[in-house]
Amino acid sequence: MGRSFLAAPGLCLALMMGGLARAEEAPAPEGEVFTVPTVEVRETAAPEPPDAASQRDPSGALTVIETADFGGAAKDAAEVLSTSAGVVVQDSGGYGQSKNLVVRGASSNGTLVLLDGIPLNGAGGIADLSRVPLALVERFEVLRGGVGARYGSGGLGGVVNVITRRPDAAARVAGEATYGSWDTALGWLSATGPVLGGEGLVLLHGGRSSGDFPFLFDTSPALPGDALEERRRTNNDARGAGGMLRLRHPLGEHFEVDVLGELSLDERGLAGTATNPIPDARQGNGRGSASVRLMGELGSVRGSARAWFRRDRLSLSNGPQALQGTQAQRVGGVELEARTLLGGWHGVSAVLTVSGEDVSGVEEATVGTTRPSRGQASIMVMDELVLAGGRLLLAPSLRVERAGSYTLLSPKVGATLTLPAGLELRANAGQSHRAPSFLELYIRQGLLLPNAALRPERVLYADVAVVHRTERSLASVGGFYSLYEDLIAYELFPPFAAKPYNFAAASVAGLEAEGEWRPYPWVAGALSYTLLVSRNLRDDPRYYLKELPYRPRHKLSARMSGGPRWLTGRVEVMAQSVQYVNRTEEAELPGRTFVHAGLSSSFGRAPELTLSVELKNVFDAHAEDLDGYPLPGRSAYVTLAAAFGGPPPTPPKPRTDSP
Structure with a gap:
């Protein structure tokens, strides 16, 4: 453990002695629970859709x-998600630079990330x-552990479902503007209200740095103790903009339709590592996604039907020849989900999903076409037994999936036992898979060469x-x-390439501990x-029982x-x-501690204004991530937020461990 990791025990112990709390959907204490002031008003929570994580995995x-x-x-988003137990962010450094998730030790490609249920994992x-x-x-929604039975191929370490703002x-009308170090400017503007008998939301956002x-x-790394040289990060700029349109409309007394459209464009420099900087490589991205969901109840059956489509375009220019080219991925599908209560003591859920994807490669694909494609279909059945x-509560489930040429079987069983004195015990066991991606195949x-003979990864x-x-408090x-x-x-x-x-x-x-305390x-x-604690198994003797990198x-x-x-x-x-950066445990990144602080002042009601x-990084700690990407030092930001109209703010729900 690096010494810098020990810098925060006082605060940690103070919080733990006060009562660790990993909050669930429990009754809020009387009076308004304090939170950081925010001008964005949140409406009363609507019933959760069937694909909400708390519904799909009640014991997870x-x-x-x-x-x-x-x-x-x-x-x-990475800054918020890094506060969850079991989640580590791999950061290329700075606003707009690549940030990936490692959940419970699974590789970045072993964590599913969804935008309102639409997969965001690229090719x-x-x-x-x-x-x-x-x-x-x-x-x-951060669900840790294998999620193959609930969400399908790719969920080895967990799934993160990004739930967008609702109308x-x-x-x-609300908005926010931020300006800070390194000419960083961020902002967004939203408007919501009644539209054609339903509710609508339009949101625009942008940023640069x-x-x-x-x-x-x-x-001179070979000479320990020599003086360090201060340099400035170059070709590390980023900028982006986009928008979202969301409409909700009731259809009779028991059904509702939800339409979502999202578009984003961004560009950034690819600065490279500190030892191997790249002065001119650039990356441009564009994403468009759309979904239509029908939710409601028919008799004793509650469910939803959804169709979605996403297109991603990635363009690489300048820099080494190996970092140039264009790639576009298209993903679309339909999903049917239903839940019903039988006999008053158990409920049955079923999910049927059919999807397809294709991608254009940087170079000619080995399968003889510049746009290989594959289909995917799965069916999941879950029973919730109340005993x-x-x-x-016992919740066994099974998903059978066909991903391209691979057939995947993902079973799981979960249990929740309510004990006296406010205690609850939860347990889960199962198996998940990740089919090889298009790039790997x-x-x-x-x-980077493909390998069409790859087998799916598996986790027990x-x-x-x-x-x-x-x-x-909750713990x-x-x-x-x-x-x-x-x-x-x-x-x-x-002679020079790499192959999977x-x-x-x-x-x-x-071990994972997470909590919240509101005295x-x-x-x-x-x-x-x-x-x-990770261990390499059944590998080259040089790496056997060594810790996994990163x-x-x-x-x-x-x-x-x-x-x-x-x-x-x-x-x-x-x-x-x-953390180690190679399988032999010979190279490592030192431990690090970042301290952040802030002040906010909210005043007024119509409009409500908040100045933050x-x-x-108060103490200007210098650190790197991955294999040599510097992280920003001390920085300062000023934010002004405003909101006009809408109901009075409601107390926020605490983070939740389960339904």
């Missing part, structure tokens, strides 16, 4: 994070969080957790074990901690906020221990 390790709880403190199987504008997001029946922050560089007078990109997993709740502590098999990794392919192979197996075990209406605290053993997030509406202060500590000042 689930955290729901409301973005309103962060006010203007968070600047991107390589990885979803880039920098392309999820925080302005769109109402909440994140409101009350007319309201030069990204030219200073960092410390070791010019022991309602104290025990078909597409040659520069020096189990977890158990204990949850305790009071009126003002969850649990352990998990995952066995990953047939892992896909790129290896050297003579199924190479081995790995085990990951750990008074004007004080709130939250904490999450992850212990993760898997820090310890990760901590702690937040505390307090004060009246007119002046609210907050402090946050984000820390993680040392944020100081990120």
Whole structure:
């Protein structure tokens, strides 16, 4: 463990002694529960759709994070998600640069990321969080553990469902503008209200940053203790813009239709690592997605029918020849989902999904066409058995899936037992798969070669957790074990290229603790901690029983906020221990601790205005991520938010561990 990781024990212990709390959907304490002031009003929660994580996996390790709880403190989606237990963000450094998720030790392509149920994982199987504008997001559903039975291929470590903002029946206009270090400017503007007998929302967003922050560089790493040289990050700029249109309309008394359209465009420099900078490589991205969902009840059956489509375009220019070209991916499908209660003691759910995808490659594909494609179909059945007078819930499920030429079987069983004294015990066990992605199977990109003979990756997993709740605190502590098999990794392919192979197996075990504490209406605290121990199995003897690269053993997030509406202060500590960057454990990234602080003041009601000042990385800690990407040092931001109209603000729901 790096020494910097030990810098925050005082705050952590204070929060833990006050009562760890991993909040579930429990009754809120009397009076308005304090949160960071926000001008964006949230309406009374509507019934959750059948595909909500709490409905699809009633016993799973689930955290729901409301973005309103962060006010203007968070600047991107990765910053919010990094506060969840079991989640590690891999950061290329700076606003708009690539940010990927590692959940419970699974690779970035082993975590599904969905936008209102539409998959965002690209042709390589990885979803880039920098392309999820925080302005769109109402909440994140983070479901940890294998989710193949619930969500299908790709969910080895978990799934993150990004739930976008919903329209409101009350007319309201809101917006936010931020300016800060390195010429960073962010903003969004939304309008919602009644439209043609229903509700509508339109939202526009944009941002840019030069990204030219200073960092410390070791010019002679072979000489320990020599002076570091300050350099400035170049070709690290980013800019983007987009919008979302969402409509909800009732159809009679029992049905509702929800239409969503989303478009985003962004461009960024690819700066390279500190030791191998790339002065001119550029990446442009464009995404358009649309979905139509019909939800409602028919007799005793509650369900939904949905159709969706997404197109992603990625363009690489300048830089080395291997980093040039254009790729476009199209994904579309339909999904039917239904739930019904039988006999008053068990409920049956079923999901039928049919989808297809194709992609154009940077170079000619090995399958003889420049646009290979494949279809995918699956059916999932789940039963929820209520036993022991309602104290025990058993939820077995099974998904059978055909992904291209692969047939995948993903079973799972979950259980929830209600105990005395406000305690609850949850357990899950099952199997999930990840079919090889298009890039791994078909597409040659520069020096990366495809391999059509790859087998799907597989995980066998189990977890158990204990949850305790009071009126003002909630806590969850649990352990998990995952066995990953047939892992896909790129290896050297003579003379100069790299090619993916199924190479081995790995085990990951750990501990997750997450909670929330609200002793008074004007004080709130939250904490999450992850212990993760990984081992390389059945591999080359040089790597046997070594830790997996880029898997820090310890990760901590702690937040505390307090004060009246007119002046609210907050402090946050984000820390993680040392992590290895190769399989021999010979190279490592030091542990790091970042401290963030901020003040907000809200005043007025019509309009309501909030002025926030944020100081990120207060102590100017210098750190790197991945294999040498510098992270920003100290930075400052000023945010002004305003809202006109709408109902009075409602108390926010705390993050939740399960339904």
